[in-house]
Amino acid sequence: KNEVEQSPQNLTAQEGEFITINCSYSVGISALHWLQQHPGGGIVSLFMLSSGKKKHGRLIATINIQEKHSSLHITASHPRDSAVYICAVSQYGGATNKLIFGTGTLLAVQP
Amino acid sequence: DTAVSQTPKYLVTQMGNDKSIKCEQNLGHDTMYWYKQDSKKFLKIMFSYNNKELIINETVPNRFSPKSPDKAHLNLHINSLELGDSAVYFCASSQASPGTSILAYEQYFGPGTRLTVT
Numbered sequence: 001k002n003e004v005e006q007s008p009q010n011l012t013a014q015e016g017e018f019i020t021i022n023c024s025y026s027v028g029i030s031a032l033h034w035l036q037q038h039p040g041g042g043i044v045s046l047f048m049l050s051s052g053k054k055k056h057g058r059l060i061a062t063i064n065i066q067e068k069h070s071s072l073h074i075t076a077s078h079p080r081d082s083a084v085y086i087c088a089v090s091q092y093g094g095a096t097n098k099l100i101f102g103t104g105t106l107l108a109v110q111p
Numbered sequence: 112d113t114a115v116s117q118t119p120k121y122l123v124t125q126m127g128n129d130k131s132i133k134c135e136q137n138l139g140h141d142t143m144y145w146y147k148q149d150s151k152k153f154l155k156i157m158f159s160y161n162n163k164e165l166i167i168n169e170t171v172p173n174r175f176s177p178k179s180p181d182k183a184h185l186n187l188h189i190n191s192l193e194l195g196d197s198a199v200y201f202c203a204s205s206q207a208s209p210g211t212s213i214l215a216y217e218q219y220f221g222p223g224t225r226l227t228v229t
Contacts (some may be wrong), residue, residue, distance in 0.1 A: 031215030037152075038183040043201060048214070084152060090215035096166055099144075099218065102153040 003011065003027050006087050006102035013109050019074040021105045026068065034061050035086040036071050043086070045075030046072070076108045114138050117202050124192055124228055131188045132164050132204030132224045141206060142166075143185035144218070145177060148199040157200075161193040192228045199223045 004025045013019050023032070034046040047054050047061040049070075054061050058077075063070040074081055087102040112183040115136045122128050136143060144167075159167035159178040174190045189196060202221040 029215075033215075033218070035220075041199065041225075043203075043223075045217050045219065048215065049215045081182050086154065087156075098156055098159065099146075099154075100156075104152055 001026075002103065003100050004087055004089055004102040005034075008104050008105060009103065010101040010106045011108070011109070014076050015078060015109055015111050017077050017109075019077050019081075019107065020085075020108075021072045021085050021107070022072045023102055025070075025087075025100075027066050027089065027091050027100065029039060029089040029091060031090045032063050032070050033088040035071075035088060035089070037086060037104070039083070046085075058073075075103070079109045079111050082107055082109050115144070115202055115204055115219050117224050118202075120222060121222060121225050121227075123155040123227045123229065126192055126194060128192050129190045130192060130226070131186055132158040132200055132202075132226070134185045134187070134221055136183055136202075136204040136219070136221075138204055138219060140218075140219070141182060142204060143179065143182075144203045145185065145187050146201040146220075148201060148223070150198070154201070158185075158187075183194075189226075192226075194228050197226055197228045199225050222226060 007022050013044050031050045033048045037043045049063050058075045059071040084104045086104045089101040118133050142161045144159045146154050148154045157171045158177040162182050164178045176188045179185045201223045203218045205216040205218040
């Protein structure tokens with residue numbers, strides 16, 4: 001079992017829909033990261049959070065430390081949001097900022 | 112300006128060869144990483160360097176040898192390439208330093224190097 005689990009693995013949505021991707025983890029963390037990987041392959045950091053909620057444009061990330069759970073929401077989804085969304089955690093207590101990754105969620109937004 | 116750059120972007124080579132991938136960051140970060148993304152798109156850390164010092168070595172075969180000539184560069188040399196080494200290799204950097212382990216920093220990724228071993 002992975003230390004970081006994401007669901008769903010695949011998600012197809014219609015343009016304009018509200019999307020939620022979930023992430024659960026089983027280790028102590030100092031922060032949780034949401035990353036986006038486009039079909040071209042590059043990886044971009046969307047959010048890094050250790051408590052509460054962050055918002056950037058149509059993207060919202062929340063984290064519940066007690067429940068060891070985070071969600072990434074996309075409002076008014078658009079085909080350009082189609083990508084793989086990866087949850088990763090910075091493991092607490094390590095000597096460095098080591099990331100442990102989830103398996104990713106492949107999102108396809110259809111026009 | 113590219114923050115984290117890698118060369119080459121694509122690398123096709125035969126089994127048994129030795130190859131290197133180069134990474135450079137112009138963000139002034141202290142720490143650099145190498146990650147491997149397998150055919151199922153799963154990412155896993157391989158190495159991390161902080162100010163030219165190796166701080167993470169994650170059960171990687173010793174055919175893989177990272178080298179950091181300065182804190183802006185982290186190169187990955189692979190000896191005796193095997194079919195299973197085929198993957199996308201990502202370099203990343205962050206501001207993290209040992210001794211501040213309670214803190215986490217955002218990581219910036221390079222564009223990736225797709226290695227194909229035939």
